[in-house]
Amino acid sequence: MKGTVFNHFQEMIEEQFGMECWETLLDKCDLPSGGIYTSAETYDDQEILSLVVALSEYSAVPVPDLVEAFGRYLYSGLAHSLPPSMMNFPDLWSLLEAVDSVIHVEVNKLYPDALTPKILVTEKRDNGVTLYYQSPRKMCLLAIGLVHQAADNFGTPVTIKHTCCMNEGADHCSMLIERG
Numbered sequence: 802m803k804g805t806v807f808n809h810f811q812e813m814i815e816e817q818f819g820m821e822c823w824e825t826l827l828d829k830c831d832l833p834s835g836g837i838y839t840s841a842e843t844y845d846d847q848e849i850l851s852l853v854v855a856l857s858e859y860s861a862v863p864v865p866d867l868v869e870a871f872g873r874y875l876y877s878g879l880a881h882s883l884p885p886s887m888m889n890f891p892d893l894w895s896l897l898e899a900v901d902s903v904i905h906v907e908v909n910k911l912y913p914d915a916l917t918p919k920i921l922v923t924e925k926r927d928n929g930v931t932l933y934y935q936s937p938r939k940m941c942l943l944a945i946g947l948v949h950q951a952a953d954n955f956g957t958p959v960t961i962k963h964t965c966c967m968n969e970g971a972d973h974c975s976m977l978i979e980r981g
């Protein structure tokens with residue numbers, strides 16, 4: 802996972818739980834990087850997982866809730882890192898269609914060794930879409946948080962039903978994203 806993701810994670814923790822919380826997590830996790838992250842460098846995914854588990858122990862918030870909350874927080878930081886002209890989508894549905902074919906393509910130009918997931922709109926309906934997610938990192942809850950925040954930014958709150966999940970043995974995740 803890119804350092805930029807860790808930088809946003811640290812920022813969220815310091816804002817919402819305080820500086821001492823970040824220091825406590827670093828003491829607990831004993832990370833190979835020492836907890837110093839450069840945005841364009843790649844770090845072991847295990848580091849973010851260890852930090853989330855340690856944060857869950859610190860805050861008594863379950864891991865899945867923290868991952869989704871971080872997805873929401875991360876969206877704004879990531880969205881602002883691209884030129885505004887790249888993020889100029891008329892609605893949530895066109896943004897979701899562009900994640901794989903435009904947004905993550907740009908990310909891979911910026912960071913040639915980036916590891917972005919496969920995210921596809923596989924079905925469109927009047928009130929929403931089906932989103933396909935596939936990644937060896939199985940970070941579908943992060944994707945759900947990112948989608949919720951993108952939806953809120955468009956003033957289009959959504960409900961998301963996770964109808965099949967890689968963490969339960971499937972080869973991809975399916976998410977029904979509907980207005981409401």
Ligand code: HEM
Nearest residue numbers: 802803879880908915916917918936938940944947948951
């Ligand atoms: C709703 C919109 C988006 C969704 C659902 C989404 C989904 C994801 C997910 C789930 C990951 C974690 C890696 C994985 O699962 O394999 C990821 C990584 C990433 N995404 Fe997106 N993303 C979205 C928008 C954006 C935007 C707007 C940017 C703008 C720069 C962005 C940049 C990145 C970067 C830099 C990474 C880290 C890649 C790495 O660590 O190598 N994403 N994305």
